[in-house]
Structure formats: C-alpha cells, structure tokens
Amino acid sequence: MAEIAIRDALRQALEEEMNRDETVFLMGEEVGEYNGAYKVSRGLLDTFGPKRVLDTPIAELGFTGLGVGAAIAGLRPVVEWMTFNFALLALDQVINNAAKMRHMSGGQLKCPIVFRGPNGPAEFLSSQHSQAFQSFLVHVPGLKVVAPATAYDAKGLLKSAIRDDNPVVMLESEMAYGWTGEVPDEEYLVPIGKADIKREGSDVTLIVHSKPLKMALEAADELAKQDIHAEVLDLRSLRPLDEEAIYESVRKTHRCVVIDESWPMASVGSHVAWLVSKNCFDELDAQVELVASEDVPMPYNHRLELAVQPSVEKIIKAVKTVLYIK
Amino acid sequence: MAKNQESSKKSESPQKYDKKFLTGLLVDMLNIRRFEEKAAQMYGLKKIGGFCHLYNGQEAVAVGSVAALDLKRDYILTSYRDHGHALAVGMSADSVMAELFGKITGCSRGKGGSMHMFDAERHMLGGNGIVGAQIPIATGVAFASKYKGTDGVTLCYFGDGAIHQGAFHESLNLAAVWKLPAIYIVENNNFGMGTAVRRVSSVDDFSVKAAGYDIPGKVVNGMDVLSLYEDLKEVIADARKNSRPWLLDVKTYRYKGHSMSDPAKYRTKEELEKYKEQDPILLLKARMLKDKQITEDEFKKLDDEAKKIAQASVDFAEKSEEPALETMYEDIYA
Numbered sequence: 001m002a003e004i005a006i007r008d009a010l011r012q013a014l015e016e017e018m019n020r021d022e023t024v025f026l027m028g029e030e031v032g033e034y035n036g037a038y039k040v041s042r043g044l045l046d047t048f049g050p051k052r053v054l055d056t057p058i059a060e061l062g063f064t065g066l067g068v069g070a071a072i073a074g075l076r077p078v079v080e081w082m083t084f085n086f087a088l089l090a091l092d093q094v095i096n097n098a099a100k101m102r103h104m105s106g107g108q109l110k111c112p113i114v115f116r117g118p119n120g121p122a123e124f125l126s127s128q129h130s131q132a133f134q135s136f137l138v139h140v141p142g143l144k145v146v147a148p149a150t151a152y153d154a155k156g157l158l159k160s161a162i163r164d165d166n167p168v169v170m171l172e173s174e175m176a177y178g179w180t181g182e183v184p185d186e187e188y189l190v191p192i193g194k195a196d197i198k199r200e201g202s203d204v205t206l207i208v209h210s211k212p213l214k215m216a217l218e219a220a221d222e223l224a225k226q227d228i229h230a231e232v233l234d235l236r237s238l239r240p241l242d243e244e245a246i247y248e249s250v251r252k253t254h255r256c257v258v259i260d261e262s263w264p265m266a267s268v269g270s271h272v273a274w275l276v277s278k279n280c281f282d283e284l285d286a287q288v289e290l291v292a293s294e295d296v297p298m299p300y301n302h303r304l305e306l307a308v309q310p311s312v313e314k315i316i317k318a319v320k321t322v323l324y325i326k
Numbered sequence: 327m328a329k330n331q332e333s334s335k336k337s338e339s340p341q342k343y344d345k346k347f348l349t350g351l352l353v354d355m356l357n358i359r360r361f362e363e364k365a366a367q368m369y370g371l372k373k374i375g376g377f378c379h380l381y382n383g384q385e386a387v388a389v390g391s392v393a394a395l396d397l398k399r400d401y402i403l404t405s406y407r408d409h410g411h412a413l414a415v416g417m418s419a420d421s422v423m424a425e426l427f428g429k430i431t432g433c434s435r436g437k438g439g440s441m442h443m444f445d446a447e448r449h450m451l452g453g454n455g456i457v458g459a460q461i462p463i464a465t466g467v468a469f470a471s472k473y474k475g476t477d478g479v480t481l482c483y484f485g486d487g488a489i490h491q492g493a494f495h496e497s498l499n500l501a502a503v504w505k506l507p508a509i510y511i512v513e514n515n516n517f518g519m520g521t522a523v524r525r526v527s528s529v530d531d532f533s534v535k536a537a538g539y540d541i542p543g544k545v546v547n548g549m550d551v552l553s554l555y556e557d558l559k560e561v562i563a564d565a566r567k568n569s570r571p572w573l574l575d576v577k578t579y580r581y582k583g584h585s586m587s588d589p590a591k592y593r594t595k596e597e598l599e600k601y602k603e604q605d606p607i608l609l610l611k612a613r614m615l616k617d618k619q620i621t622e623d624e625f626k627k628l629d630d631e632a633k634k635i636a637q638a639s640v641d642f643a644e645k646s647e648e649p650a651l652e653t654m655y656e657d658i659y660a
Binding site: 051059061064068070073074077093102103106109111112165166 | 401403432433434435436437438442444445446451452453454455456459461462463464465466467468469470471473474492493495496497499500503504656657658659660
C-alpha cells in the first residue's frame with residue numbers, strides 16, 4: 001500500500017485505463033502541456049501523446065458536446081472541466097444530450113463518457129468559483145454521479161466510471177486534491193452505487209459525501225471523547241444512491257444527521273433526509289438534521305466563507321440535537 | 327486563408343447519370359414529400375402531437391447529400407426537422423410514422439417522437455431538439471472517425487437559426503484546429519422560426535463565416551438535387567482526403583411553417599409561389615422529361631407509389647401497439 005494524494009490517485013486511474021483501452025482519451029482545459037490546472041494529468045501528454053491528451057480552447061459547450069459525439073461513435077472520452085463553475089456553459093450537452101441519447105434513440109445508442117473536475121466551495125474565490133453543483137446533476141435521469149473524498153475511492157471510482165457505458169459525472173474538490181490516503185499496489189475498482197462506512201458507530205449516523213467527509217470524521221473523533229459513537233457513512237455515489245446502506249445504518253443507530261456542502265434547498269442532503277424520514281420513520285428516535293451551507297452566495301471574506309459552510313462544530317451541534325443533549 | 331468558392335453551378339447535364347440513379351433521387355424526394363403531407367394530415371387529426379417540423383421544399387438537401395455519402399463509414403446528424411433525413415438514409419416510412427404516432431414500433435420505441443429519429447445501424451445519429459446542439463456532437467462523431475482512422479466523414483445539418491449559437495462557433499473552431507472531417511450544412515431556408523435571416527444576421531452569405539476559422543466555405547443551390555449532389559461529392563471527397571471541415575450555405579426554402587402550429591404569416595404568398603417554381607421534385611422531373619429519362623406516366627406511377635407508402639405507414643402506425651407502461655423505465659441506462 002502506498003500513501004498518495006487524491007490528484008495522483010486520479011492520475012493513476014487515468015493512466016491505467018488509457019493503457020488498458022485505446023478508445024479512452026482525455027480532453028479539457030490545460031490537461032496537456034500545462035499538466036492539468038490541478039496537476040491531475042501530470043505527465044499524461046508525454047506518455048500518451050497529443051492524439052489522446054488534448055488541450056481544448058476555453059469553450060466548454062463545444063468540447064463537451066464533442067465528447068458526447070465521440071462517445072456515441074464508439075470512443076470513451078474523459079472530459080475535464082477546469083471547474084464545475086465553468087461547466088455550467090456545458091450543461092446543455094450534459095443534460096440534453098449525454099443523459100438522453102440512449103432514451104431518445106429508444107436504446108440504440110450508448111454514451112460512455114466521464115465528465116470530471118473540481119466542484120464545491122474552495123477558498124477566497126467569492127461567489128462564482130465556490131459553489132457545489134451536485135443537486136443540479138443528480139436531478140437528471142440518465143446520468144450517474146460520483147463524489148469521492150479519499151484517494152482509494154477516487155482511483156477506484158474513476159476507473160469504474162471510465163469503464164461504465166453511461167455518462168458519469170465525477171465531482172472532485174480543489175481543496176482535497178492534496179489529501180493523501182492509502183491505495184493498494186494491485187489493481188482494484190470501486191463499484192458505482194455503493195456507499196461505504198468510513199467509521200462504525202452505534203449512536204448516530206452521519207451521512208456525508210465529498211470533502212465534508214473529513215469534517216464528519218473529525219466530528220466523530222470529538223464526539224467519541226464524549227462517549228458518543230457516530231457512524232460515518234460516505235455515500236461516494238450520489239446517483240445511483242445506495243439507499244439500502246443508508247437505511248441499514250439508520251436502523252442500527254436510530255438517529256441521523258445529513259451533511260452536504262451544497263445549499264439546503266432541493267439538495268442531495270435534503271433528498272437523503274427525506275428518504276430517511278420516509279423509510280426509517282418507525283426506527284427514528286429523533287428528527288433528521290441537515291447540515292448544509294448557508295442559503296447565500298459565497299462571500300470572499302474568509303471568516304464569512306467559513307461560517308457559510310458546514311463545520312465540525314455545526315455537525316457536533318446537530319448530533320447533540322438528535323440526541324436531545326443540551 | 328481558405329478561399330470561398332463561388333455559388334454553385336446549375337447541373338445542366340443529367341444525362342451523364344443513368345436513369346436508375348436519377349429515378350432513385352426522384353423517388354426519395356417524392357417519398358419524403360408524400361410522407362410529410364401525410365404527417366401534416368395526421369397531425370390535423372391529432373394522431374401526432376407536440377412539435378412537428380416538416381421538410382416540404384427542402385427534400386433535395388437531404389436526398390442529394392446522402393446520395394453522395396458512404397453510410398458504411400459516414401454519419402449524419404441533424405436538427406428537429408429530421409423526417410426527411412431519416413427517410414433519406416433508408417429508414418422505413420413505417421418506423422418513422424410509427425415514431426410520430428408514439429408507438430412501440432417506432433424507430434425510437436415511441437420515446438423520441440418527431441424531433442428524435444435515430445438509426446444507429448444506418449449511421450443516422452439523430453434528430454436533436456435543441457437549436458444547434460447537434461453541431462458539437464457531429465464534430466465529436468467526426469473526431470471519432472479520425473481517431474479510429476476510418477476515413478469516415480460526418481454531415482451535420484442545421485438551420486440558419488442555429489448559426490448564431492455559440493455551439494456552432496465553438497465547434498467550427500475545434501474542427502478546424504483538430505482538422506476533423508465534418509461538413510457543416512446550413513439548410514438556409516430564410517427563416518429561423520418566424521424571424522427572417524436578414525433581421526438577425528449580420529451577413530446574407532453564411533459561407534463567409536468559414537473564413538473566421540480558416541476553413542473552406544461554399545454556397546450551394548439547395549433546390550437542384552443534381553447540382554447539390556455534385557457539390558457534395560466534391561466537398562465530401564476533399565473532407566475525406568484532406569481531413570478538414572467545410573461550411574456550406576445551402577439555399578433552400580420550406581413550404582410549410584416552422585412547425586405545424588405556425589401559419590407562416592411573416593411571408594407573402596408570392597414569395598412562397600416563387601420558390602415553388604423551383605421545386606426540387608419538379609426541377610428534376612423536368613430535366614428527366616427533357617432528356618427522355620422519364621415519361622409523365624412513369625412519374626405518376628412513382629408518385630402514386632410514394633402516396634401508397636405514406637398511407638401504408640399510417641396503417642402500420644395505427645395498427646401498432648402503444649408502448650407498455652413499464653417501458654418508461656427502459657432505455658435510460660446502458
């Protein structure tokens with residue numbers, strides 16, 4: 001087992017899959033000569049050449065749509081957006097075409113493509129560059145959406161995403177590219193649609209995805225000191241959602257706090273909280289709590305931007321609420 | 327800088343083509359015309375719902391250009407005005423009409439409707455309902471052909487309304503930079519829905535936009551199927567050989583409104599009649615008559631046959647089953 005950063009885990013996944021399958025290619029902003037805006041694709045141009053590692057103009061709609069066309073014509077594109085904030089310009093191609101090609105053709109076409117890049121709040125970037133778009137994407141049938149927060153999951157999920165015959169959106173995080181974790185030396189895959197218990201516990205279930213996983217684990221450490229044992233369930237995949245894993249954990253702990261760095265309205269978090277309320281109604285000993293970002297655009301000021309997002313303190317407070325601890 | 331070519335020649339010499347080939351073009355255009363007339367009728371009877379964009383008047387564009395292709399390796403993609411292209415690549419009238427009726431026997435199992443005709447086997451990759459959205463996709467299909475080294479070219483059709491979309495410009499730039507064998511065909515019927523080209527475009531001749539991407543552009547007569555075929559033959563051969571994109575401004579005209587709900591009050595009867603004088607079917611027929619490659623009787627027979635095929639497609643669609651409710655969960659994930 002080697003301890004590597006998430007950016008390197010992602011690069012290993014790309015490299016292994018590109019070696020395995022000649023139809024896999026990477027395109028996007030700065031992926032080639034610049035070695036990736038966040039250095040995920042470092043060295044790939046040297047290894048695979050300009051046919052398979054393509055620098056694009058900053059024109060997300062065009063190159064994303066080009067990827068969709070390449071996918072329905074038999075290739076397996078990996079489209080890297082420098083940020084999901086720019087990807088808004090490409091959403092027509094993601095939502096109206098990638099997600100619907102199979103449906104509109106009555107099952108004749110498949111669209112094996114991966115859209116990936118950093119999503120979610122970053123630091124000191126103000127409103128246009130610090131926002132979480134998962135709810136926009138999980139809303140759409142025809143897409144799969146994954147949101148890993150460890151090096152192991154990032155590598156295993158990206159490999160699965162590239163091999164999947166459907167469009168898969170992979171949400172990464174600027175703040176987490178440098179986080180390190182153990183990754184096996186031998187090849188492995190993480191299946192899409194499977195959640196993972198990152199920490200076992202008996203008193204409350206913390207349901208989380210993407211980079212707030214770290215906060216949830218820190219909160220669980222703090223709570224353990226107070227003899228409160230939190231189970232941390234990392235969704236990893238947002239669509240399909242591993243509902244069984246969610247219910248199994250909540251049936252065990254009878255209490256649930258959902259953490260999501262998106263805005264609270266119509267979010268992955270609010271959806272999961274609704275599912276738990278509906279399907280574990282008789283098992284719950286308290287209402288389900290949601291720790292989301294504040295319902296405001298992200299301010300530049302650091303004190304304000306931290307206050308907007310979920311935090312260890314907010315998670316602990318929510319846990320105490322569902323445990324009726326003052 | 328690539329130099330644009332002059333407006334197309336008129337094909338004056340149909341005799342260099344054999345009767346079989348010319349009859350084939352004529353039959354394909356007649357089949358589309360009669361199919362669309364039948365579709366309009368069925369729309370009036372509420373057998374077909376939603377948007378329904380007819381191709382009457384533009385038949386020469388799909389027929390002449392597809393005739394110049396090799397669909398074993400080449401592809402086409404088009405807009406929501408796609409019935410003509412579907413028939414031109416050889417999709418059966420039955421499967422297209424059944425799709426319009428929303429039946430399970432339709433080419434897209436009743437999931438797509440008028441705007442989403444697909445036939446993966448015949449390399450017809452849709453029917454797209456978002457104005458201009460097929461342009462980047464077609465660019466990607468051309469990219470895949472080049473990547474795989476198949477020598478295939480991709481024809482991408484769209485209307486003059488789509489040319490102002492960012493998707494058009496982003497795609498042409500990529501196709502030029504990456505030297506992709508994509509042929510962008512503006513089916514310039516003078517109107518983006520109800521808005522005349524001259525009211526929303528800075529230029530009349532769209533082929534000049536090719537210069538901005540340093541690719542060749544050309545104005546093509548879209549009413550004369552033979553000259554269009556000849557132009558496309560040359561352009562396709564060049565795109566195939568040199569792996570480079572083209573932009574064609576194909577001057578055509580639609581006889582009907584933008585869609586079935588559009589009475590087309592933004593143009594005069596006189597204008598419509600003027601265009602009907604150069605009707606693509608009548609033009610080809612006149613030339614074949616002149617060169618004794620067809621008689622009035624033979625033409626009437628072909629036309630009757632086209633009407634029969636259209637009627638049979640309605641009968642087929644009527645008889646076909648509705649999709650079962652559980653099919654709504656199918657065809658979403660591979």
